[in-house]
Amino acid sequence: MNNFNKSLKxxxxxxxxxxxxxxxNVVSKRSKFDPEKILFDELYPKYGNRFxxxxxxxxxxxxxxxxxxxxxxxxxxxxxxxxxxxxxCTMCYQGYRNSAEKSTLxxxxxxxxxxxxxxxxxxxxxxxxxxxxxxKKFDEILNLAKSSEIMDIFLFTNGTLLDQKRSDIILKSSxxxxxxxxxxxxxxxxxxxxxxxxxxxxxxxxxxxxxSNVQNFINLRKSLKKNLPLVRVSFVALESNFHEIDMFxxxxxxxxxxxxxQKENSIEIYKNLLNDKYETELVDKKKKYNCNEPWGQVTxxxxxxxxxxxxxxxxxxxxxxxxxxxLKEIWDGRVMxxxxxxxxxxxxxxxxxxxxxxxxxxx
Numbered sequence: 001m002n003n004f005n006k007s008l009k010x011x012x013x014x015x016x017x018x019x020x021x022x023x024x025n026v027v028s029k030r031s032k033f034d035p036e037k038i039l040f041d042e043l044y045p046k047y048g049n050r051f052x053x054x055x056x057x058x059x060x061x062x063x064x065x066x067x068x069x070x071x072x073x074x075x076x077x078x079x080x081x082x083x084x085x086x087x088x089c090t091m092c093y094q095g096y097r098n099s100a101e102k103s104t105l106x107x108x109x110x111x112x113x114x115x116x117x118x119x120x121x122x123x124x125x126x127x128x129x130x131x132x133x134x135x136k137k138f139d140e141i142l143n144l145a146k147s148s149e150i151m152d153i154f155l156f157t158n159g160t161l162l163d164q165k166r167s168d169i170i171l172k173s174s175x176x177x178x179x180x181x182x183x184x185x186x187x188x189x190x191x192x193x194x195x196x197x198x199x200x201x202x203x204x205x206x207x208x209x210x211x212s213n214v215q216n217f218i219n220l221r222k223s224l225k226k227n228l229p230l231v232r233v234s235f236v237a238l239e240s241n242f243h244e245i246d247m248f249x250x251x252x253x254x255x256x257x258x259x260x261x262q263k264e265n266s267i268e269i270y271k272n273l274l275n276d277k278y279e280t281e282l283v284d285k286k287k288k289y290n291c292n293e294p295w296g297q298v299t300x301x302x303x304x305x306x307x308x309x310x311x312x313x314x315x316x317x318x319x320x321x322x323x324x325x326x327l328k329e330i331w332d333g334r335v336m337x338x339x340x341x342x343x344x345x346x347x348x349x350x351x352x353x354x355x356x357x358x359x360x361x362x363x
Contacts, residue, residue: 080129128156142173185247
């Protein structure tokens with residue numbers, strides 16, 4: 001067992017079912033309580049068997065290594081509202097975000113999209129990829145999600161904008177999960193990993209502000225006697241922050257609902273993509289290439305482009321655009337079918353292969 005895995009064995013036992021750790025980038029989840037039970041207690045009375053079918057679909061999707069199950073519509077959709085973030089983290093490639101031409105999903109496209117979500121009974125929506133709280137009409141997106149009867153609504157944020165006003169908006173909505181990426185337990189490490197776009201902020205105690213934002217959100221949720229949204233803090237294990245994993249877990253385990261440690265997807269992958277280095281690299285037939293993503297979810301980017309997975313590298317493998325096709329047509333389309341067939345044949349396309357070959361776990 002390497003040092004990384006030894007580190008994750010320390011401290012409190014994980015109370016979450018281990019099959020939930022089969023996601024492509026999760027190394028460890030720690031929780032005081034079972035989030036699945038909390039979700040069941042809150043959502044089953046509201047949605048009944050529809051909620052049970054959703055969780056069954058999701059769990060089967062995670063363990064379906066032979067890819068026998070293909071839902072008629074994505075189980076979950078990752079939605080990027082605007083390709084901007086107020087941070088430039090060391091593990092995040094900026095070529096599609098802050099360094100790219102700005103793009104924002106317009107209201108007409110979003111209204112059409114959410115109507116489709118309602119028609120096909122989308123189970124889960126993940127507001128992610130860039131910083132969702134930078135979207136000016138973020139509250140309207142939450143209203144659209146609620147009116148579309150989406151059961152499980154996630155918000156992924158860096159926490160810098162999680163002030164009192166936005167916390168109030170979130171807690172009045174039907175959001176079920178608030179996921180805050182922090183990646184450090186000390187100010188010095190946070191400043192190294194999570195670099196602000198506004199360089200004037202480097203010498204301020206930004207970590208203290210974010211920690212206060214999360215704590216204040218938890219306190220506000222308690223004052224309202226609410227159990228949702230569940231709150232998770234996460235930590236991508238890097239060479240620069242690896243030594244703080246235990247400290248991070250111990251700092252948060254008694255405050256939030258879940259603490260998650262994740263693998264790194266090397267930023268070097270994008271250099272290879274831009275330089276076409278993957279063109280001559282062949283699939284190693286002795287290695288089992290597997291990814292369940294194309295059987296469960298897609299990402300819709302702020303320019304309308306749809307990718308076949310949750311990973312940003314999926315931008316290099318577009319399967320369509322919601323501005324000229326429905327998501328249902330894209331999900332059932334030829335390009336997505338070819339991506340799935342590549343994994344079934346253990347001969348994935350060059351982009352998927354490069355993604356899998358470049359996952360990192362520091363030891």
